[in-house]
Amino acid sequence: MKLRVLLAAAVACAALAGTPAEARDQWTKAQAKQWYDAQPWLVGSNYNPATAINQLEMWQAATFDPARIDKELGWAEQLGMTTMRVYLHNLLWEDDAEGLKKRMNVFLDIAAKHHIKPLFVLFDSCWDPDPKLGPQHPPIPGVHNSGWVQAPGAARLADKSQYGKLEGYVKDVVGSFAHDKRVLGWDVWNEPNNGGGGNYTPTPHKKELVAGLLTQVFDWAQSVDPEQPLTSGLWIGDHWDKPETLDAVERIQVARSDVMSFHDYNWPEKFAERARQMLSYGRPVLCTEYMARGNGSTFDGSLPIGKKLNIAMINWGFVDGKSQTRLPWDSWKKPYTMDEPTIWFHEVLRADGTPYRKAETDLIKRLTAAPKGVVPPPTY
Template identity: 75%
Template sequence: MTRFLLLAGAAFATITASLPADARDLWTPTQAKSWYGKQPWMVGANYTNRGAINQFEMWQPETFNPQQIDQELGWAQDMGMNVMRVYLHNMLWENDAAGLKQRMDQFLQIADKHKIRVLFVLFDSCWDPNPVAGPQRPPIPGVHNSGWMQAPGAARLADASQYDKLEGYVKDVVGTFANDKRVLGWDVWNEPNNEGGGGGSYKPTPNKTALVAGLLGRVFDWARSVDPTQPLTSGVWIGEHWDKAETLDAVERIQLSQSDINSFHDYNWPEQWETRAKQVLSYGRPVFCTEYMARGNGSTFDGSLPLGKKYDIAMFNWGFVDGKTQTRMPWDSWKKPYTYEEPTVWFHEVLRADGTPYRKAEVDLIKRLTTEANGTRRR
């Protein structure tokens, strides 16, 4: 670990030299550790209720479903989960800011009832780059996440005249809940340097990484300007050497220099997960693993979750209840839809739509590890 700390110190010095002078100070590693030391070991999922295909269906008034959310978060509580990572969208705010915030408050009431705190995601670079509000298209049969929408979307990302709206969204949403103990934190941008995914189904956004690199630091600054009591983060997800400054792209430098709590994604075998976890831990800050668990890719609960407990890393697997996102289907379903047969092994998701476990042993493991950790937790 000493070697990792030395490498990370050099990387951090290089990164922070380019921070904007007027940015609000991020937490020091000591402040971050102090905050984290007051938390239980956090285990949960990336959550979309089963009746929603994407962020719009989850939050728009016509399809917002508090009864279903209440039922599903009850299932999560029963298995020991105490956090959820939940996606928003800037267009939801543009079209109905007051309504979005009201429904966010209602969601937080339900989550709090079940002793679950929420890590909200503000922007996302994955899947469809051309988001459209209103009624959403139905799922493509047999295809993984066929209706998910990027935020802010290609058009708004490329048009600097739209940035005032994005600033308004960030400041209003974060500012409204800046002192809310039900909010765990703010994941300001999911996989910002992701080209999109979808197996070539979507046209790539020209100069996307450069555009995101020009905007991501502003998003951090906007969020910090309203003085949230919760941590900010954005997770690294691709690459092999996150502890070496020379291998980081412009987006990753911002992520690792402006996150109060560092975070990462890993959908690989436990050996690779552990290597990546050590790289992110080397910065001397607490760590969230905000995405993992893709069974067909070698990422499983029994492989990664005990390592999360060992290294005291908050763990958010992808998917909770099987539904319209169809992420039980593997990534290759974009090229060969599973229309005639179910995948032999579910890729993501913990529960079937009726609440029964896909694999009871996984639910038993989650319950056992969280009970063990939080029965003795806090240093």
Template identity: 65%
Template structure:
């Protein structure tokens, strides 16, 4: 048996972390919460009219009518959750307006019997987010406008961390007892290098690893009734007896419920689930389904159901995000031709299925079929 190096690292990190108002849930608490949920099935959600989190939520471009339409499509096919990204700059820009728009979104989601998992921070894609009008999609390029939260400037500047704390405590505090919310995903792929963009600091992973325990503590300081998580996303050494990377040590030790990403073949997701089952906590797969990489609904979704793992695929409706295009479009934009196979996404912009058999499978499994 290996002795995890993560224990010593984690002890050092947590020794300098602020005190929490509530403790991490013990496995029995987490399981009791999970037992009250249906089998969770949904998608990472951005309306077709938005290129990124800022465009989704800013007052001038917030589109409740479109959101209502699209979540109606999700409800019809049996989806009951959506993973939705927020942004720290939205809080700094207009906290009361942002809270009001989030409340509107939650009301729409509840109307369609959907409980969202809300994401506060994200280390993927553009490291220099800017408020205001967002640039149009780059033709032929996957996710050409998504932005990190916090941006690299704020991540590197400890003087801005009180602002980030105010955002975490403010947003979660405002909705800490709201039964319309499934949970809080505090940081998406925290040590993702976002290599598509220049200017990423070499110590980005160290900066996030140092900050993430504080983010968990800030979130717990407002005593949320919903669970907290941050998802594992790379590698294959997640079992309790494995040696974990420092960021994984924090995620595994701090999350109330465990979450992870898998864009591989069925054998890959099965292996990752088996590793995480060793912690005796509920498990959510918060990103999967990249057809060209081997991750499909028919390959992954039945495995998730068999293991009682919540399943949230990347992409719902094709739109300005352009995630029907593959990752390699950053090197070779699909300008003159469409890819042979859609990479992500379930529906065309008008709501018709890309593949009707996929929608049928989602509907059948989410409504109790086998």
């Protein structure tokens, strides 16, 4: 009898340990403001080292390149950047969970050395829907982001029997760093309602599948009680401040994010309009993607607006490399194999660390050196 009671108690304890007893709710607006007020002005780039074609090549043991990361984040520090948006992948965790977390620790040590707090991205709906571990293919000549891969990918997304692995990934990765002061936050899913882009075959019923999974991803992340914020950013549409116009995925993003985030690759007038729409929710706002020169989105057009409105500003691309995002989106239809584009689409620095445009890096330095919310006058 005594043994049976002990076994029952052990089972009960195990069940409790597996439930989200420590799960937190979405932050209140006051909690979100308190967190944001404690941060410096958050400026940085979507970061992938020049030596990696995608997030798998960045993090796999055979190609993880801490020396290059250290050099590049040193360049970011010199510009006054304080954050980087960095993509992870569920397959990395499934293959080698402890190894991934070990390399994340190395990365976080390097970032902290340069006073940079990364925003980690857990899942991504853009580009290749069929990710594979191991050596990644070389860049396709003349094509923008020719090796980037989706997470979890079409097969995992469609197979609900695999969702337990995705749950394990989210809970273990977020839980392992839930109270780590080196981490800025968690962008749980990049552009979840994006069809994919490129020349890939679209994933059937993708938006419906993502809408069903995104709520669970927020639940899983909250269940490990992170002290950092959770977010997922809007990126299409014109009326973000009118919830009745949002699709099923966007409604989840708005309803569950601790801090709001968005992407904008348009002229400054549109950027300012979208930024104010996001601010209407009464929460801190992070612009987690902008700056596509050929599309009208530039540092000199958008960055001062972000500074004035006190929103975080994270542009696409830092150092030119294997992702080839200096090339425009239309390179998927007409590869730039003979000539460079007239202007670079993304990226701040060349591979050797010199600025693509010195006027841009001078602007970044000038704005990051000024107090939060203050836009110093231009110097000519």
